[in-house]
Amino acid sequence: MAIQKSTPAVDGVHAFKLPDVGEGLIEAELLTWYVKPGDEVKDGQMICEIETAKAVVELPCPYSGTVKELFAAEGETVEVGTVIITVDDGTGGSGGGTAEADTGAETEEREKPLVGYGEKAASTQRRPRRRPAATAPTPAAPAPRPAPTPEPAAPAAPVRSEGRPLAKPPVRKLAKDLGIDLATVSPTGKDGIITRDDVHAAVEAVRAPEVVPEAAPAVEAPVETDRSAREQRIPIKGVRKHTAAAMVNSAFTAPHVTEFLQVDVTRTMKAVARLRERPDFADVKVSPLLLVAKALLMAIRRHPGINSSWDEENQEIVVKNYVNLGIAAATERGLVVPNIKDAESQTLPELAASLKRLTETARAGKTGPADMSGGTITITNVGVFGVDAGTPIINPGEAAILAFGQIRDMPWVHKGELKIRKVTTLSLSFDHRLVDGELGSKVLRDIGTALEDPELTALAWG
Structure with missing residues (x-):
């Protein structure tokens, strides 16, 4: 860099x-x-x-x-x-x-700030508002009656001019949750501010035993404890903050449609086992995700419209003649979607090596901005979490996302007989502005066909 x-x-x-x-x-x-x-x-x-x-x-x-x-x-x-x-x-x-x-704060040769992120202008001060002169009391007004001398009592909570006790917002919420009127609480904080301890002391006072008729049993009302001690607050920042904003923008901008397809992937699992034994795959991890990615790439070649984007400014649909294949990865810092550049031009061993590099980098938290920009379509493997299917949200700027569910043994009609087969569920979410139901269905069908018999599909489609 x-x-x-x-x-x-x-x-x-x-x-x-x-x-x-x-x-x-x-x-x-x-x-x-x-x-x-x-x-x-x-x-x-x-x-x-x-x-x-x-x-x-x-x-x-x-x-x-x-x-x-x-x-x-x-x-x-x-x-x-x-x-x-x-x-x-x-x-x-x-x-x-x-x-x-x-830091160069007092030199005329200092670096010019970036546009929009420069030094903030010095804060301005308002001129004090002129107070109106005090007016003489109206002669006809009766003299105020002297207030009776009150008996000694505990000091009341200081109040503002409008009559509100002094307390910070979290303390006010705590008092509200515990049913305590702040006007009855004696403050111990600096400048007469009511603290959390003051509120809890008021709670203890409320819980003091009261005299009740002998016929009625004394029942102590349950008092809710401070919930903040049982809660964890995690700052929203970094990758998680960006992901949240992107997903909200996508969900409320692109009209999502999701279709599902159950697929018999018994032959895909057999193909994975054979590939693991080949020398050219010795240094990479061969998983079902590799063949799912290959099936998606083959479907894109047959239906390029699924690999497109919506240009709002120019009112155009941009069909990409290249595939930057995104793979959603869950990390400690949140969800990231790095992508394999020009995945359509890679051989199966090269694609396996790219998947290995991408996932290892993401898990290490070292994925760079360049690896996460320019994606054209995405795969999310929810099956690794033991999930069958879902309705994934499209990555912003793309037309579709494919969710790959867990592979499990299920009863399946195979060659006219009921057998136990390896079955998975595919979920394809697509932007209905770009992809209509026919195109989305054809893409999902072709992916399923490729996974049902990957070797035959590779020979037929080239």
Whole structure:
């Protein structure tokens, strides 16, 4: 990954800003630093690992020298264009500049911010609103009657001018969940703010035993405990955030249609076993997914319209004469869909090697943005989770997605007799703007035919 050296040095200190490593990304989470202040670095050396909305990537340093300071902590989300590290190349003068000088904040030669992600303008302050002068009391108004002296009592919760007790939103929700009126709670927090402990103390007071008639048994009302202690909150960011936005956009933009087909894949499983014994497949993993991918590619060759996209701006359907085959992969950071470029031109051993590389890279969390861009059609293997079928959501920018269910023994009529066969369910979701029912059905039928007898299909279709 080439990083442009666009930030000038101040007293020999270079400020490295977080670049846009994808297409229009605005932020990234800094996962791991590989260096610390005082370390020597070289131009091109990997200095940190970041997670963008699309992938986990490593950033190379564009300077050589000594690490002066790190400006982002591990786990912190940083906006594109923000300085994350400074490097001293040893050519400066005293080197005693301030942090502002190091980051180029006070030099006229500083790097111009990226469009849309530059420095925020200084916040403006409103001019204080002029208060109206106090008016003299109306002579006819009766003098206020002095209030009776109250008996000593516990101090009440301070209130705002509109009469609301001072408490933060989570504390207000807690009080509401527990049925506590904040106006009855005595605050102990700073500046008279009601805390969680104050609410719990009020709950304990409510639970104090009450005097009841002897004829009625004393029943203690159940009090709900603080649910936050039994909940886990996971920040929505990185790959998961991008995936969620993409799926919502696809589901509410492309009209989805899903068709299902049960297929006898007994011969496919026998073919997989034979391929595993061949020398040209010795270094790769041969699985049923390989033959499903090959069957899809063969169906695309017969029906190119399934491998297309919708161009809203130009009001055109774009049929792709190449296949960038996406394989949905579940990772610790969420769902990613890397794709095999020009999969239609690969032989079966080459396709097996590409699948192996793709899945290993995805599981290691090292899939780069380039591997996840430009996909034309996708396969999702839900069978590995023991699932028979589903209605997958189309990857944005594509026309269809094929779900491949688990393979299991089922009773099946084979050659006029009831036998136990290996059966799977295929689910094809497609964009009804691009693909009508006839085309979608033909594609699904051809995939099923290829899996029922892969060797015969390969000979017939070439």
